[in-house]
Amino acid sequence: MSFLKPIAxxxxxxxxxxxxxxxxxxxxxxxxxxxGPYAAGGTGFFGGFIDYLQHVNANGGVNGVxxxxxxxxxxxxxxxxxxxxxxxxxxxxxxxxxxTNPLSVGIAYATLDRSHADKLPLITINHGRTDSTDxxxxxxxxxxxxxxxxxxxxxxxxxxxxxxxxxxxKGKKIVTLYHGSPYGKETNExxxxxxxxxxxxxxxxxxxxxxxxxxxxxxxxRRIKPDYVILRGWGVMNPVALKTxxxxxxxxxxxxxxxxxxxxxxxxxxxxxxxxxxxxxTHPSGTDFPVLQGIKKDVIDPGKGNLADPKxxxxxxxxxxxxxxxLNVEAVRLAQEKFGxxxxxxxxxxxxxxxxxxxxxxxxxxxxxxLVQPLQLSCADHEGGGAVRFQQWDGQAWKLISDWVxxxxxxxxxxxxxxxxxxxxxxxxxxxxxxxxx
Amino acid sequence: xxxxxxGQFSTRYAADRRVFRLRxxxxxxALLLVFAAGVVPLIGNDYWFNAILIPxxxxxxxxxxxxxLTGYAGQLSLGSAxxxxxxxxxxxxxxxxxxxxxxxxxxxxxxxxAALLSVVFGLPSLRIKGFYLIVSTLAAQFLIPWVLVKxxxxxxxxxxxxxxxxxxxxxxxxxxxxxxRYLLTLGVVVALTWLAKNIVRSELGRNWMxxxxxxxxxxxxxxxxxxxxxxxxxLSGFYLGIAGSLWAFAYLxxxxxxxxxxxxxFQVLFIIIIGGLGSLLGNFLGAAFIVLFPLFxxxxxxxxxxxxxxxxxxxxxxxxxxxxxxxxxxxxxPEGLARIWQKFRARARRWPLRY
Numbered sequence: 167m168s169f170l171k172p173i174a175x176x177x178x179x180x181x182x183x184x185x186x187x188x189x190x191x192x193x194x195x196x197x198x199x200x201x202g203p204y205a206a207g208g209t210g211f212f213g214g215f216i217d218y219l220q221h222v223n224a225n226g227g228v229n230g231v232x233x234x235x236x237x238x239x240x241x242x243x244x245x246x247x248x249x250x251x252x253x254x255x256x257x258x259x260x261x262x263x264x265x266t267n268p269l270s271v272g273i274a275y276a277t278l279d280r281s282h283a284d285k286l287p288l289i290t291i292n293h294g295r296t297d298s299t300d301x302x303x304x305x306x307x308x309x310x311x312x313x314x315x316x317x318x319x320x321x322x323x324x325x326x327x328x329x330x331x332x333x334x335x336k337g338k339k340i341v342t343l344y345h346g347s348p349y350g351k352e353t354n355e356x357x358x359x360x361x362x363x364x365x366x367x368x369x370x371x372x373x374x375x376x377x378x379x380x381x382x383x384x385x386x387x388r389r390i391k392p393d394y395v396i397l398r399g400w401g402v403m404n405p406v407a408l409k410t411x412x413x414x415x416x417x418x419x420x421x422x423x424x425x426x427x428x429x430x431x432x433x434x435x436x437x438x439x440x441x442x443x444x445x446x447x448t449h450p451s452g453t454d455f456p457v458l459q460g461i462k463k464d465v466i467d468p469g470k471g472n473l474a475d476p477k478x479x480x481x482x483x484x485x486x487x488x489x490x491x492x493l494n495v496e497a498v499r500l501a502q503e504k505f506g507x508x509x510x511x512x513x514x515x516x517x518x519x520x521x522x523x524x525x526x527x528x529x530x531x532x533x534x535x536x537l538v539q540p541l542q543l544s545c546a547d548h549e550g551g552g553a554v555r556f557q558q559w560d561g562q563a564w565k566l567i568s569d570w571v572x573x574x575x576x577x578x579x580x581x582x583x584x585x586x587x588x589x590x591x592x593x594x595x596x597x598x599x600x601x602x603x604x
Numbered sequence: 605x606x607x608x609x610x611g612q613f614s615t616r617y618a619a620d621r622r623v624f625r626l627r628x629x630x631x632x633x634a635l636l637l638v639f640a641a642g643v644v645p646l647i648g649n650d651y652w653f654n655a656i657l658i659p660x661x662x663x664x665x666x667x668x669x670x671x672x673l674t675g676y677a678g679q680l681s682l683g684s685a686x687x688x689x690x691x692x693x694x695x696x697x698x699x700x701x702x703x704x705x706x707x708x709x710x711x712x713x714x715x716x717x718a719a720l721l722s723v724v725f726g727l728p729s730l731r732i733k734g735f736y737l738i739v740s741t742l743a744a745q746f747l748i749p750w751v752l753v754k755x756x757x758x759x760x761x762x763x764x765x766x767x768x769x770x771x772x773x774x775x776x777x778x779x780x781x782x783x784x785r786y787l788l789t790l791g792v793v794v795a796l797t798w799l800a801k802n803i804v805r806s807e808l809g810r811n812w813m814x815x816x817x818x819x820x821x822x823x824x825x826x827x828x829x830x831x832x833x834x835x836x837x838x839l840s841g842f843y844l845g846i847a848g849s850l851w852a853f854a855y856l857x858x859x860x861x862x863x864x865x866x867x868x869x870f871q872v873l874f875i876i877i878i879g880g881l882g883s884l885l886g887n888f889l890g891a892a893f894i895v896l897f898p899l900f901x902x903x904x905x906x907x908x909x910x911x912x913x914x915x916x917x918x919x920x921x922x923x924x925x926x927x928x929x930x931x932x933x934x935x936x937x938p939e940g941l942a943r944i945w946q947k948f949r950a951r952a953r954r955w956p957l958r959y
Contacts, residue, residue, distance in 0.1 A: 200916035209916070239902070239919045244863055248856060249655040249899065256651075272863070275766050276856045280654075296763065346753065348764030348860045355763055375862070474914065585763065592700070592760075594771055 214487020691845020722841025
């Protein structure tokens with residue numbers, strides 16, 4: 167039985183550390199993914215998130231409440247994500263969980279009902295289920311900053327700017343090349359509505375998962391001769407699209423990548439073919455922002471950074487993690503103002519998320535002016551922003567080429583509400599009355 | 605000692621033919637069922653229900669479905685996940701489109717749809733055998749999820765093609781809590797396991813085994829091969845379809861066609877290979893191994909001091925340990941975990957004698 171001894175020792179140590187961590191802490195359960203096909207996104211995002219939490223802790227925490235976290239590997243696999251959710255939701259050593267951030271559409275879908283039952287906010291920054299924007303039906307889901315519909319609406323608005331106004335969209339040809347998955351298909355319906363409204367010709371082309379073979383789609387595109395191609399890719403599909411576009415002679419600066427086709431890892435593998443490629447982003451890459459300088463000083467320079475390769479500091483995924491950290495911590499801070507300076511329950515943190523108001527002044531204080539867009543959430547609106555900037559790949563790095571471009575949210579809202587109501591009907595949910603929320 | 609059989613005589617043929625001839629076996633089974641249905645709901649927590657017990661039971665049922673086909677009837681299949689998907693989406697649509705249809709009936713109808721599809725893709729089994737048959741079932745594996753993605757009707761035109769669970773109500777009782785979903789799963793799995801045990805001991809089950817062991821000989825003694833094979837496909841599809849419904853509704857609560865991809869088929873196949881082909885107990889042992897062991901490793905690793913080993917590497921090490929264990933088990937006992945249990949039981953019956 168000698169082999170049991172280390173296990174018993176570890177178990178006893180585990181219970182021992184339980185007692186020694188009784189201090190006031192707020193816990194972030196991290197369903198991270200560091201291996202598997204999407205590890206590049208996972209390590210960057212969760213690296214940035216953890217580093218920001220460390221940065222907050224180095225400056226005294228949130229009103230003295232330290233932040234703590236632990237990770238559980240999901241490999242981007244739904245069942246593992248669910249297992250991690252159940253494992254971590256209880257909190258850690260008495261510190262209550264604030265919110266979950268799975269960064270995976272599939273896991274978010276699978277934990278949506280659970281989040282509601284457990285009263286734990288589910289944060290899907292820049293992605294997620296579009297109709298969860300309607301906080302009346304989805305009180306615990308937050309597709310912060312940008313939901314998929316806003317994303318395509320902003321892209322169409324940018325194209326309108328480029329062609330000299332929305333009137334000139336009439337008769338233009340736009341092709342959307344989408345990943346053959348629920349994520350890829352999510353926006354097809356709304357694109358068709360936009361095409362009908364503005365009168366452009368839309369062609370939807372599917373690329374089967376994983377997307378490493380796109381010859382026929384691009385030959386089709388060459389035949390159609392579109393004015394713009396919207397690339398709705400994921401992972402390996404993106405560089406392959408850029409390379410194949412070069413092969414068939416389609417100019418890279420007429421390809422507009424969506425929010426999951428906008429990282430360094432999407433453009434650089436395509437080499438010279440990616441030069442000139444345009445994509446949207448909700449946050450610039452780079453390390454010039456005071457908050458990133460702060461992270462560098464407090465976390466990276468003392469050697470406590472979470473990234474295995476420190477050169478990835480300031481990349482798109484890393485900065486998204488930092489932005490996500492800022493929003494989560496801001497929600498905790500706001501909720502503390504209402505409920506008291508102590509570790510909060512998920513339900514209390516949800517109030518914080520619904521009351522996020524980030525204006526330029528507040529962003530300046532956070533050192534994130536220009537990194538995070540102005541956001542205002544409410545009971546009914548769980549997205550808040552809906553603006554993107556456009557960036558262009560110069561062969562080495564992304565350069566911003568536009569100011570904030572706003573999605574046409576007034577147009578999208580009825581579509582979202584209709585979809586949310588259908589969900590509410592299917593599930594037998596009575597939507598909240600937002601006029602009664604404090 | 606525990607297995608003293610002295611005094612247990614069969615006085616009638618029926619007593620000799622019963623499923624559990626020994627009093628101890630019957631007692632142990634009853635105890636297990638009482639524990640699973642009566643004690644576990646009281647002592648379990650959300651994590652145990654949602655992350656361990658429900659997926660374990662559902663995968664056991666899926667393994668059972670494949671085992672009827674592969675382990676008993678000897679027909680290889682790589683389409684298990686596709687039939688699970690068919691069952692889940694069919695049950696969802698029955699539930700959605702027929703007002704007031706009881707949940708269990710939807711599950712059953714979903715299972716029937718999966719059974720029908722399974723028979724269609726099993727038709728080539730009348731002409732081809734072994735690895736060639738895998739190609740046909742592989743076609744199901746690619747075709748069915750593709751159809752479910754391609755045509756929005758199947759997911760009620762959900763923008764992302766994802767379906768979500770209807771309210772889980774059985775005879776008026778709300779089973780949407782973790783305990784409720786566990787009991788629902790347990791009830792379905794126990795009932796279907798009981799049915800399977802009786803099927804494999806019936807004439808049909810014996811026909812299957814004859815076909816498995818040598819189909820020419822089986823045909824010579826008058827067993828209808830088409831009937832035996834297609835019934836195996838049908839019943840396997842039915843079980844897999846119900847497992848798919850449970851996976852979608854009782855376990856995850858939501859599912860997309862890609863959740864039932866080829867790797868899920870392989871997972872089910874590995875469950876029956878590791879658990880034991882041609883054994884009902886093997887499905888449960890195999891599923892326990894596949895579901896519980898990685899969780900055990902990962903929870904064990906969670907006790908290590910953070911930062912000792914890089915988090916990504918730690919995950920890869922777990923995969924290596926798990927892979928090595930599978931190889932070790934299969935070298936030790938090629939016939940699966942169920943065989944180890946049988947050997948152990950045989951020794952316990954003889955104990956303290958050695959032979």
